[in-house]
Every structure is written in structure tokens, then in C-alpha cells.
Amino acid sequence: MADTLKRPPFDPELEATLALLGDQLPPSITPEMIPLLRQGASPFDLSVDDVLAEAGIARRDVTIPGHDGDEIQVSVLSRQGRTGIGPGVFHTHGGGMILGDRFVGLQHFLRWITEFDAVVVTVEYRLAPEFPDPFPVRDCYAGLVWTAEHADELGIDPDRLIIAGASAGGGLAAGTAMLARDEGGPALAGQVLIYPMLDDRDQTISTAQIDGVGVWDRTSNITGWSALLGDRRGTADVSVYAAPARATDLSGLPPAFIDCGSAEVFRDEDVAYATALWQAGVQAELHVWPGGFHGFDMMAPHTAIAQAMVAARDSWVARVLGD
Amino acid sequence: MQELVGRLTALDPEASETLKVVAYFDALVAGGVGVQALVRGAAVLSGTVAGASVGRRTHRVGPDGDRRTDDAATDGEIQRHWPARSITDGNVWLEREGPRHANDDMIVERLALAVDLVGARRPGEAASALETAIDAKRDAEERRVALSRLRLSPSRDLRIAALPLSHEVAVDVAPSTVVATPYGLLRAVVLGADEKISGPAGVGVPRRADELPESFRTAVLALRLLPDNSSVVDAADLGVVLAAVSAMEQVAAQQPDVVALARLDARARAVLDELAAAESVRAAATALGMHHSTLQARHEALTNELGYDPRSLPGRARFQLARLLLRLVAAP
Numbered sequence: 001m002a003d004t005l006k007r008p009p010f011d012p013e014l015e016a017t018l019a020l021l022g023d024q025l026p027p028s029i030t031p032e033m034i035p036l037l038r039q040g041a042s043p044f045d046l047s048v049d050d051v052l053a054e055a056g057i058a059r060r061d062v063t064i065p066g067h068d069g070d071e072i073q074v075s076v077l078s079r080q081g082r083t084g085i086g087p088g089v090f091h092t093h094g095g096g097m098i099l100g101d102r103f104v105g106l107q108h109f110l111r112w113i114t115e116f117d118a119v120v121v122t123v124e125y126r127l128a129p130e131f132p133d134p135f136p137v138r139d140c141y142a143g144l145v146w147t148a149e150h151a152d153e154l155g156i157d158p159d160r161l162i163i164a165g166a167s168a169g170g171g172l173a174a175g176t177a178m179l180a181r182d183e184g185g186p187a188l189a190g191q192v193l194i195y196p197m198l199d200d201r202d203q204t205i206s207t208a209q210i211d212g213v214g215v216w217d218r219t220s221n222i223t224g225w226s227a228l229l230g231d232r233r234g235t236a237d238v239s240v241y242a243a244p245a246r247a248t249d250l251s252g253l254p255p256a257f258i259d260c261g262s263a264e265v266f267r268d269e270d271v272a273y274a275t276a277l278w279q280a281g282v283q284a285e286l287h288v289w290p291g292g293f294h295g296f297d298m299m300a301p302h303t304a305i306a307q308a309m310v311a312a313r314d315s316w317v318a319r320v321l322g323d
Numbered sequence: 324m325q326e327l328v329g330r331l332t333a334l335d336p337e338a339s340e341t342l343k344v345v346a347y348f349d350a351l352v353a354g355g356v357g358v359q360a361l362v363r364g365a366a367v368l369s370g371t372v373a374g375a376s377v378g379r380r381t382h383r384v385g386p387d388g389d390r391r392t393d394d395a396a397t398d399g400e401i402q403r404h405w406p407a408r409s410i411t412d413g414n415v416w417l418e419r420e421g422p423r424h425a426n427d428d429m430i431v432e433r434l435a436l437a438v439d440l441v442g443a444r445r446p447g448e449a450a451s452a453l454e455t456a457i458d459a460k461r462d463a464e465e466r467r468v469a470l471s472r473l474r475l476s477p478s479r480d481l482r483i484a485a486l487p488l489s490h491e492v493a494v495d496v497a498p499s500t501v502v503a504t505p506y507g508l509l510r511a512v513v514l515g516a517d518e519k520i521s522g523p524a525g526v527g528v529p530r531r532a533d534e535l536p537e538s539f540r541t542a543v544l545a546l547r548l549l550p551d552n553s554s555v556v557d558a559a560d561l562g563v564v565l566a567a568v569s570a571m572e573q574v575a576a577q578q579p580d581v582v583a584l585a586r587l588d589a590r591a592r593a594v595l596d597e598l599a600a601a602e603s604v605r606a607a608a609t610a611l612g613m614h615h616s617t618l619q620a621r622h623e624a625l626t627n628e629l630g631y632d633p634r635s636l637p638g639r640a641r642f643q644l645a646r647l648l649l650r651l652v653a654a655p
Contacts, residue, residue, distance in 0.1 A: 011354075012350065012351055012353070012354020012355065012356045012360065013351065013354075013356065013360055013363070013364070015350045015353075015354055016346075016347045016348075016350035016351045016354070016364065017331045017347075018350075019346040019347060019349075019350045020331060020343050020346060020347055021329050021331055024329045025329065298330060299329065299330055299331060300330075300331050301330065301331075301387070301388065302331065302363055302366070302367040302386070302387055302388030303360075303363070303388060304359070304360065304363070304388070306388075307388060307389075
């Protein structure tokens with residue numbers, strides 16, 4: 001802690017939330033904690049199906065070919081009784097590349113289904129360290145290709161298909177969008193990168209600032225990237241699809257929405273990615289919320305700053321989906 | 324919905340979670356939020372609509388953090404069965420229908436306190452001026468302006484007493500304010516050079532009014548050194564010991580003498596307190612209600628365990644310092 005740089009203070013409402021929930025999850029996640037974290041459901045959990053039923057959303061699980069043709073699952077989520085063709089969202093969930101399932105981040109896109117009439121396809125990509133890079137991003141890409149190929153039967157207008165993900169899912173969404181560009185994959189109308197995890201190199205000021213504090217600190221981030229990349233982390237042997245921050249050519253990518261907090265590890269890589277997109281002539285909208293720790297909109301959705309974050313994000317999605 | 328992180332939701336309706344309620348509002352007050360955020364906090368913790376009317380403004384917020392304007396059950400009229408409290412210039416309440424939850428009263432209490440604090444912080448209020456006058460981070464000029472608002476002469480010798488919030492004082496007697504410190508919210512009260520205060524309280528060293536931050540700093544330190552919940556520790560009585568304790572705070576937890584005391588149980592520490600303070604072992608035995616020879620044996624055993632005799636002259640100094648440092652380390 002002694003070497004930690006001075007960081008922007010947390011927003012007071014977020015600081016208060018951390019004071020209550022800080023003991024649920026330590027700031028630093030180390031590799032030996034992965035099995036335990038995978039077991040433990042948070043005490044605040046509601047079951048997915050209860051949440052979906054309450055929101056009037058139908059769920060259909062489909063087994064599809066993933067990376068190398070192995071079977072993976074996706075869930076197709078849409079408003080109950082929805083007919084016809086409308087916007088689509090391909091979703092890649094968060095969890096540091098090591099945790100979570102395809103319903104993590106449900107609250108991010110629930111309103112896109114109920115209010116914008118979107119069909120969401122959310123993919124159960126395989127997790128590191130058991131399935132290291134390129135499994136996660138290649139599973140996601142396979143899911144995107146499947147979604148585009150089945151757009152008609154899913155009720156998705158191929159011109160209004162976007163990709164979205166938060167945290168590790170944001171990094172996977174950015175990497176998947178790049179794969180789609182480079183391998184002649186589906187055209188995307190937009191990429192929603194919610195506090196995305198983009199850079200394995202651990203060299204930003206923000207990662208040095210968020211060390212032993214907040215949510216998903218420097219140690220946790222190294223744990224996640226090391227699980228994904230093993231000894232390759234931080235070396236020249238990392239693809240741009242695994243760590244999109246390394247890409248030098250961002251031209252031809254879909255318009256991007258990027259948001260993050262000013263007090264999180266990903267701040268600097270997220271701001272740099274938005275800047276690089278603009279420099280490559282790609283449209284991007286960037287929001288850095290002052291005093292926000294990682295994932296604050298999920299942990300403290302009642303706060304003024306979380307509501308502002310969600311409103312800005314939903315506004316972008318509404319514009320891109322043509323709602 | 325298996326999340327990487329939990330989500331802040333309403334507290335358990337059955338189990339009392341006082342510490343969480345206090346921690347939440349303390350953090351908000353320390354962060355300098357407005358009334359709206361305080362009401363939002365009460366709503367999310369209680370899981371029901373919370374409200375505050377301050378002067379002519381009414382704030383109502385639902386547990387999802389949304390402002391409520393339309394579905395007012397009443398026109399700002401507080402139902403008799405709702406948990407509610409009056410504040411300086413209005414009321415706060417929870418719109419709880421059905422049985423009360425375990426934390427409702429605590430939430431309303433802390434909301435009331437916090438809304439009053441936020442109100443008192445408005446420039447021009449006496450509490451705000453005192454907060455400035457004892458704040459080491461303000462420059463001398465700002466503090467002088469605050470003193471003149473408090474009608475205190477900069478050259479007058481004063482002391483600050485630090486009190487836990489639970490200790491109700493007659494606040495109209497002397498200027499007082501509530502301050503967020505690393506040790507939670509504390510009440511700071513201005514005391515004249517000879518004024519007395521009842522415990523629990525820590526009293527700071529006397530200082531010219533324009534040097535009150537030092538009196539407040541030593542008052543907080545003294546409060547943290549309280550041996551029990553009713554006494555008063557006066558920093559001026561501690562002299563160089565206070566300076567030593569203050570200088571050693573950062574390394575206190577690693578001091579072997581402090582660690583040795585921490586390992587003992589409360590009863591053994593009480594025995595040591597008496598042994599170190601009493602005129603004789605016999606007098607200590609009487610005070611502790613123990614047989615003289617039993618205490619004698621206990622004294623020898625404890626001397627062995629500590630590696631020094633707390634009744635010898637150097638041992639007493641060693642014990643007293645370690646004992647005070649342990650209080651700093653052990654306090655939350």
C-alpha cells in the first residue's frame with residue numbers, strides 16, 4: 001500500500017456502499033481464490049428465471065458450435081410474445097475472464113429487451129484458466145457468427161446488430177468486433193464496451209493507483225490476465241484479439257460506446273482506446289464517471305452517479321438501435 | 324444472477340445491523356453529500372420510500388434511488404404509524420407499511436442526525452464555523468474568520484472536548500459541532516480553560532483559539548485512550564506521555580510489549596492495571612476482591628509472562644505506555 005499513488009477519491013455514495021459491502025469481496029483477488037469465488041453465489045442473488053419472468057422476458061437455451069466446433073451454450077432472450085424483426089444484441093459477460101456465467105450483467109441489457117424490443121443472445125464462453133486464450137474470445141466470435149447466421153429466425157435485423165459486454169466481457173466484445181472485421185465476419189452496428197478490460201500489460205497510472213482498494217484492483221487484474229494468457233502476459237506474444245489495447249489499427253471498427261469510473265484500474269486503457277478509435281476515424285462516445293470504482297452501477301444502482309451512467313449508456317444504445 | 328460483486332440492497336428486516344447503518348451514514352456525511360443522497364441512503368437500506376422535509380422542501384426517494392413525486396400517500400403528512408423523527412427545521416421518516424423492520428429506528432435516527440449535520444454545514448451556521456476553526460487543513464486566515472463568527476477572541480485560551488455522538492450534551496451552552504473523523508462521527512465542544520465536562524469525553528490541551536486544531540487533535544487522541552465508557556481523559560494531564568503515544572501510533576501494533584498485553588484476557592489486564600496503580604499488592608488485592616496470596620502468585624506469573632514487573636519503577640512506565648498504545652490499536 002505504501003507505494004500506491006494518490007488516486008481520485010470515491011464518490012461519497014459509492015464510498016458509503018463500499019463501507020457496507022467491502023467485506024463481501026476483498027479488493028484483491030488472487031489465483032487461489034478463484035474456486036471459492038466460483039462456488040459462492042452472492043447473498044444478494046435473485047434467480048435468473050425469477051428476474052426474467054418478472055420483466056416479462058422469454059428465455060431459450062441453444063447449444064451451438066464454439067471454438068474448434070466444441071459445443072457451447074447460448075441463451076436467446078426476448079420480450080414474451082415478441083414477433084417480427086427488430087434490433088439484436090450479442091452479449092459477452094464479465095467476470096475477469098475467470099468468473100461468472102452468461103447472465104452476469106443481465107441488468108445492463110434487461111431494459112434493451114423490454115424498452116427497445118431487442119433480442120439478446122448471451123454466450124457461455126469457456127473460462128480461463130482451464131480454457132486459456134484463445135478459447136474465450138474464439139467462443140464469443142463463434143457465438144456472434146451463429147447469431148448473424150440465424151438472424152432471420154431469431155427476429156434480428158442484421159443491420160441493427162450490436163455487441164455489448166462489461167469488464168472482461170467488454171474486452172471480449174472489443175476483441176470479437178476486431179475478429180469480425182479481420183475475418184470477414186458479421187457487420188456490427190455498434191460495440192458497447194462497459195468499463196472494458198483491454199490491456200494485459202499492467203503499465204498504466206490507473207492500475208498503480210487502484211492497488212489494494214476499491215473493486216477489481218491491480219492484483220485482481222493480474223490474476224485475470226495471468227489466467228487467460230499464462231506466461232505470455234505482458235510479452236510480445238499476445239494477440240490484439242485477446243488484449244485489444246495492443247491493436248495499432250482500429251480503422252474500420254464499428255462505432256463504440258465506452259464508459260468507466262475515474263477510480264478504477266481500467267480508466268486509462270479505456271480512455272486510450274476511445275482516443276485510438278477517434279484517431280482511426282471511428283466514431284466513439286466516452287464517459288468517465290468521477291469517483292466511480294469498477295462496476296459501481298451494478299453494486300450501487302441506487303446512487304445518483306450510477307443512474308447517470310446507466311442513462312447515458314441506454315441513450316447511446318437507443319440511438320444506435322434506432323429506437 | 325451470479326455477480327462478481329454483490330449489490331447494495333435493503334438490510335435484513337429481522338436482524339439488527341446497527342454498525343452498517345452507522346457506517347453508511349458516516350461515509351455520506353464525511354463525503355459532504357446533500358439531503359437528497361441521505362434520503363436515498365435511508366431508502367435503499369430500509370427497502371421502502373424514505374422522506375425528509377427541511378424548511379419548505381420535501382424529498383421523497385424510493386428504494387431504487389428514484390425520486391418520488393407523484394404517488395405521495397399524503398401531502399407531506401407523516402402517518403402516525405411510520406418511523407419518524409423531528410429535526411431542526413422539519414422531519415424525516417420511512418413510509419413503512421406493516422410491521423417495522425429491525426433497523427428502521429436506527430435508520431431514521433441516523434438520517435435525522437445526518438440531515439441536521441448537512442444543514443448545520445451551510446455557511447453562516449455556527450456549527451460550520453466551529454468545524455472550520457478546529458480543522459488543521461484550513462489556513463490561519465480562514466480559521467480567524469470562523470472564530471469571529473463564533474465571537475471568540477483568537478488570543479483566548481480554550482480547549483476542545485471530543486465526545487461520542489451517543490453522549491448528549493446541552494449543545495446550547497457552548498458552540499459544538501459534529502465532525503467526521505477516521506474514528507467515526509464525533510461531537511466537538513468548546514470548553515473554557517476551567518470548565519468541566521462529564522464522561523465519556525476526551526479533553527484536548529489548552530490552546531489559543533487560533534490554534535484550536537491542535538486542541539481538537541489531542542482531544543480525539545484522549546477520547547481514544549478512554550479506559551471505560553464513563554471517564555474523562557484530559558490530554559493536559561498526560562504531558563509527554565501523550566506526545567509519546569501520538570508519535571508511536573503507527574508502529575504500536577508491532578511493539579512486543581503491546582502484543583504481550585493484547586494476548587492477555589481482559590481480567591488479566593484488569594489485574595495488571597490494579598497492580599501498577601496500587602500502593603501495595605495488599606491494597607490491589609482488596610480492590611480486586613482477591614486473596615492477598617492469590618494475587619501475589621498471579622503477580623509473579625504475570626511478571627514472568629510480560630518479562631518485566633509492572634510494579635517496579637521502570638516496569639510501571641513500560642506498562643502504562645504499552646497499555647495506552649493497546650487502546651489505540653484495539654479501538655475500531
